[in-house]
Amino acid sequence: xxxxxxxGAQPTVAEKIFTFVDERVGLKLLAAKxxxxxxxxxxxxxxxxxxxxxxxxxxxxxxxxxxxFYYVPTADxxxxxxxxxxxxxDYGWFLLSYHFWGSTAMVVCVxxxxxxxxxxxxxxxxxxxxxxxxxxxFALVMGFGFTGYLLPWDQRAYxxxxxxxxxxxxxxxxxDFLARFxxxxxxxxxxxxxxxxxIHVMVLPAALIALAGLHLFLFRCAGPAGPFRGAPAxxxxxxxxxxxxxxxKDVVGMAVVFxxxxxxxxxEPVVLLEExxxxxxxxxxxxxxxxxxxxxxxxxxxxxGEFGQFLGSMGLPGLLGVMLVLxxxxxxxxxxxxxxxxxxxxxxxxxxxxILLFTVSAIINREFLD
Amino acid sequence: xxxxxxxxxxxxDREVGEVSRxxxxxxxxxxSHLVVSMNGAGERQVPMGAVQAVTDDLVQLRTSSSEVMGMxxxxxxxxxxLHEVEIPGLEKHIHVTPGEVLVPFPELERNVKxxxxxxxLTYVTGLFIGLPLVYPVMKFLMKPMYAPLxxxxxxxxxxxxxxxxxxxxxxxxxxxxxxxxxxxAEIEKNVWLVKASPAVLEKVYQGKDMEFxxxxxxxxxxNKKDVPFLAFSGKCPHLGCAYKWRKHKVLGQVFLCPCxxxxxDASGRVLDGPAPRPxxxxxxQVSAAGEVQIIDMxxxxxxxxxxxxx
Numbered sequence: 001x002x003x004x005x006x007x008g009a010q011p012t013v014a015e016k017i018f019t020f021v022d023e024r025v026g027l028k029l030l031a032a033k034x035x036x037x038x039x040x041x042x043x044x045x046x047x048x049x050x051x052x053x054x055x056x057x058x059x060x061x062x063x064x065x066x067x068x069f070y071y072v073p074t075a076d077x078x079x080x081x082x083x084x085x086x087x088x089x090d091y092g093w094f095l096l097s098y099h100f101w102g103s104t105a106m107v108v109c110v111x112x113x114x115x116x117x118x119x120x121x122x123x124x125x126x127x128x129x130x131x132x133x134x135x136x137x138f139a140l141v142m143g144f145g146f147t148g149y150l151l152p153w154d155q156r157a158y159x160x161x162x163x164x165x166x167x168x169x170x171x172x173x174x175x176d177f178l179a180r181f182x183x184x185x186x187x188x189x190x191x192x193x194x195x196x197x198x199i200h201v202m203v204l205p206a207a208l209i210a211l212a213g214l215h216l217f218l219f220r221c222a223g224p225a226g227p228f229r230g231a232p233a234x235x236x237x238x239x240x241x242x243x244x245x246x247x248x249k250d251v252v253g254m255a256v257v258f259x260x261x262x263x264x265x266x267x268e269p270v271v272l273l274e275e276x277x278x279x280x281x282x283x284x285x286x287x288x289x290x291x292x293x294x295x296x297x298x299x300x301x302x303x304x305g306e307f308g309q310f311l312g313s314m315g316l317p318g319l320l321g322v323m324l325v326l327x328x329x330x331x332x333x334x335x336x337x338x339x340x341x342x343x344x345x346x347x348x349x350x351x352x353x354x355i356l357l358f359t360v361s362a363i364i365n366r367e368f369l370d
Numbered sequence: 371x372x373x374x375x376x377x378x379x380x381x382x383d384r385e386v387g388e389v390s391r392x393x394x395x396x397x398x399x400x401x402s403h404l405v406v407s408m409n410g411a412g413e414r415q416v417p418m419g420a421v422q423a424v425t426d427d428l429v430q431l432r433t434s435s436s437e438v439m440g441m442x443x444x445x446x447x448x449x450x451x452l453h454e455v456e457i458p459g460l461e462k463h464i465h466v467t468p469g470e471v472l473v474p475f476p477e478l479e480r481n482v483k484x485x486x487x488x489x490x491l492t493y494v495t496g497l498f499i500g501l502p503l504v505y506p507v508m509k510f511l512m513k514p515m516y517a518p519l520x521x522x523x524x525x526x527x528x529x530x531x532x533x534x535x536x537x538x539x540x541x542x543x544x545x546x547x548x549x550x551x552x553x554x555a556e557i558e559k560n561v562w563l564v565k566a567s568p569a570v571l572e573k574v575y576q577g578k579d580m581e582f583x584x585x586x587x588x589x590x591x592x593n594k595k596d597v598p599f600l601a602f603s604g605k606c607p608h609l610g611c612a613y614k615w616r617k618h619k620v621l622g623q624v625f626l627c628p629c630x631x632x633x634x635d636a637s638g639r640v641l642d643g644p645a646p647r648p649x650x651x652x653x654x655q656v657s658a659a660g661e662v663q664i665i666d667m668x669x670x671x672x673x674x675x676x677x678x679x680x
Binding site for chain 2: 029032033034036037038040074075076159162163166167169170176177180181183184185186187189190191220221222223232235236239241277278279280284285286295298299300301303304305306308309312369
């Protein structure tokens, strides 16, 4: 490698330390293995989302740990300690707001990442396992959103959780047990807060770290899928390594995300509602925006009644989940070009359009409630 | 077969040297070039297309020695080794090692018969540690899940507030709770009361008194069909939000839940929206002085039948 000093020159202390470690763990080889990942067809801006998600997770972990220096997960202090972070601790408002907007960025980038893998046909053989682990990671991200929401213990938190857990209650057979297990009782209270807290700060992060590691490992085993068209010779001519071009693009993407999240935290800092209580006053309960489409479609007449509700809250989302899990196993054609996979394209467009439609109609509906 | 390292390289006219390295194609995963060490005259990069035949220790080329001499000289700087790059599956395609590289199997391991037994013993030990923990851990986590129901009466206000018939009036009240290790605290709750006209009373009771049972099936209270005060749990039977008494463009004054837009009339009956059952009636008693008391009950949302949870 080119960073070897010319023979005869005295090595500096840093070089000596590097050599010492390298002799014992093979740093150079490790770095080479990490960075010389062949990217078929060359680096692209479209490939930045995986790295960005890792970056967002690290920032969520860092800001989350910082918030825990002041936050107290008890029914009598959660709200006060969150207000303390927002109003009294220096830059507390920024860290909490960054954590809040970071979760939004996470959901946006997860959607982009999954859409891209889907449209590029990158879930197909030999990458089925990466897709499956990715779906599990998606579920974890949703779990983070749901559990984190309760922690400030304001009205918004309380009602989103109340409705969310009622939805879980609709799972056949296990529902009642699961809902009580999660709430630690029949209604949300201290036990719910304790449970959501430990799930949010210990259980989910541990699971996410493990699964994200597995995701990356599987990705390295199969290699990047590359573009879905182009002759081998052309792809080979454009192929480069992960470092430096792709890493450069990833880093720019991370900087953009950091700047956007910081800007949102700055301009739209978190403001709490009244402290949580089973009497909502004038507050109209509503979940976080990325759950709005589920919330809105449950308003439809077709999802009324006991069965309709099961269909809307569990049946259809569950079916979509099962379809995503089975996708790489029934879609076995090696064709990856999205323009030659009409069902995949139409399915994606319809799902995305209906999510948009329901989200927008939920927002429009707000006006009619006041 | 793939050309082996150290194989002699023969051109159409004479021997020119030996194979010193092989170069892999990163996309096809096949050997693309041989590097031939030209007996001291440098190294040349020979494409596999020039190879006519390969045997154990010999590579026969189609080209002449002068053509090989004219081929592109090998430049080490243009390449990385197999160990320094991550191209999945590349190793599986090369068979050019000069031979097997071996390490002795330890003496002690040579005649061990019960390898499967020892492997299984590991799993069994794991089960012995893990299984006895399942029950205590589940009990540990389930401790607060099933709280007993409280059938105490709560004072919530005075009927003086209720001037209009068949209109929903919210009564807010505070309820003391003592959760596990926390100090006793008060939470705010609400119920909706309706001073019912005979028509609404008939809709609600349909000529029958309403009996409330405790967990073991014994009667704890009966709402008489001719008492004109109705109390509805503040929780929407659809998904547990809190509904309100609101004006509706078409339906007039109704109970409306802002979450999923379930609509109920003053008797609690579903007029529109996704709710699976009417509003939940609570036990109510009104003293001679007009003091209202209720038993605070909550029911599972989203089901056709009522299941009490609080």
